[in-house]
Amino acid sequence: MSSVIAATRFSLLDRSRVREGHTAPEALRDTVDLAREAERLGYHRFWVAEHHGVPGVAGSAPTVLAAAVAGATRTIRVGTGGVMLPNHRPLVVAEQFGVLASLFPDRIDMGLGRSVGFTDGVRRALGRDKGDAEDFAAQIDELLGWFEGTSPTGVHARPPEGLTVPPFVLAMGEGADIAARAGLPMVIGDLRDRDRMRRGVDRYREQFRPSAWADEPYVVVSGTVAVADTPGQARRLLIPEAWSMAYSRTHGTFPPLPPAGRVESLAMSDKERGFYEAGLTGQLAGTEEEVERELEAVLKDTGAQEVLVTTSTYDREALLASYRRLAALAGLGGSAARR
Numbered sequence: 001m002s003s004v005i006a007a008t009r010f011s012l013l014d015r016s017r018v019r020e021g022h023t024a025p026e027a028l029r030d031t032v033d034l035a036r037e038a039e040r041l042g043y044h045r046f047w048v049a050e051h052h053g054v055p056g057v058a059g060s061a062p063t064v065l066a067a068a069v070a071g072a073t074r075t076i077r078v079g080t081g082g083v084m085l086p087n088h089r090p091l092v093v094a095e096q097f098g099v100l101a102s103l104f105p106d107r108i109d110m111g112l113g114r115s116v117g118f119t120d121g122v123r124r125a126l127g128r129d130k131g132d133a134e135d136f137a138a139q140i141d142e143l144l145g146w147f148e149g150t151s152p153t154g155v156h157a158r159p160p161e162g163l164t165v166p167p168f169v170l171a172m173g174e175g176a177d178i179a180a181r182a183g184l185p186m187v188i189g190d191l192r193d194r195d196r197m198r199r200g201v202d203r204y205r206e207q208f209r210p211s212a213w214a215d216e217p218y219v220v221v222s223g224t225v226a227v228a229d230t231p232g233q234a235r236r237l238l239i240p241e242a243w244s245m246a247y248s249r250t251h252g253t254f255p256p257l258p259p260a261g262r263v264e265s266l267a268m269s270d271k272e273r274g275f276y277e278a279g280l281t282g283q284l285a286g287t288e289e290e291v292e293r294e295l296e297a298v299l300k301d302t303g304a305q306e307v308l309v310t311t312s313t314y315d316r317e318a319l320l321a322s323y324r325r326l327a328a329l330a331g332l333g334g335s336a337a338r339r
Contacts, residue, residue: 001331002296009306010330011045012038012323013081013222016059017241017312018256024058028065030316031058035069037320039076042332046073047081047111047308053122056244056254063096070104079109081187081222081308082170085139086116087128091157094146098160111187112140113170114178137178140169144182144213167213168220176200176207183211187308191223191298192282201302221298222308226285227325228318234285236260237322240314242279249275257314288329295329 016031018024035046048065051057059065062080070078083093101108114136116128123129144167146157169179171188179186180203188200201219208217224241228234240257248254250272268276284294295307309326313319
């Protein structure tokens with residue numbers, strides 16, 4: 001095994017993707033089941049996401065889902081990738097994570113993003129607009145102040161004040177600069193655009209200012225990783241999400257994941273086909289040997305300390321098999337990975 005891979009943490013993010021012919025409640029239960037398997041395999045963290053008004057995603061309340069995941073597991077770290085801070089009052093977010101950290105000590109992570117909704121309608125329903133994302137840095141400062149007891153309001157947040165819940169910034173666009181200035185760990189994606197990712201990582205390290213939350217830069221690279229017996233089987237894992245992304249780009253709505261076989265029989269417009277093919281390229285997908293080479297190259301290129309795997313697909317059994325293969329490849333040492 002590569003020494004670079006052996007020295008790296010591996011974690012999972014599940015978006016609670018709804019599948020054709022299945023319900024949103026099933027997707028949420030699938031997420032909890034996957035977290036149990038991730039713990040058995042030896043993954044370091046298990047994170048959940050926040051999406052609103054999206055037909056293909058059931059995870060709309062990440063701190064609630066994180067509580068379910070933490071309650072169903074014992075040792076794996078649990079968090080959010082992420083709570084979209086512009087959608088919420090920082091005090092309420094601090095209180096939610098304070099409750100989680102009180103119930104599950106030393107296991108909770110606070111991943112924070114700056115997205116304000118997928119469509120104009122969703123943003124209106126949330127009472128937000130695109131401009132709210134411009135206050136992300138100030139919102140982070142306010143949120144962390146509730147844990148530190150430094151709010152200028154004179155109000156003290158209970159129970160978060162005095163607790164340490166590790167914060168992470170999801171870095172898209174300006175996120176790397178915000179994470180660096182705040183002295184926080186950074187999660188950056190995606191693996192399809194390696195040059196952009198490397199530039200973001202370099203900028204983050206150059207500008208990083210040590211803080212009470214982190215003495216030095218900590219980089220998590222995120223993206224899709226699919227491992228299978230053959231390159232073709234690994235590629236099939238990518239097909240449902242690639243088509244859903246292409247459909248969302250051309251129709252304005254993000255649909256449930258279809259089976260790969262149905263996608264392969266679909267007629268697509270040239271524009272849709274272009275988005276679809278782009279979604280299939282640049283991912284880390286292949287046999288164990290191929291994925292190991294690609295992972296080693298990414299880790300050497302970025303110097304990342306951790307990989308957050310975000311794979312979504314229709315076939316849950318194939319997804320579980322891929323995660324088992326990745327755990328074995330990375331030498332994670334969980335009981336399931338050793339079998």
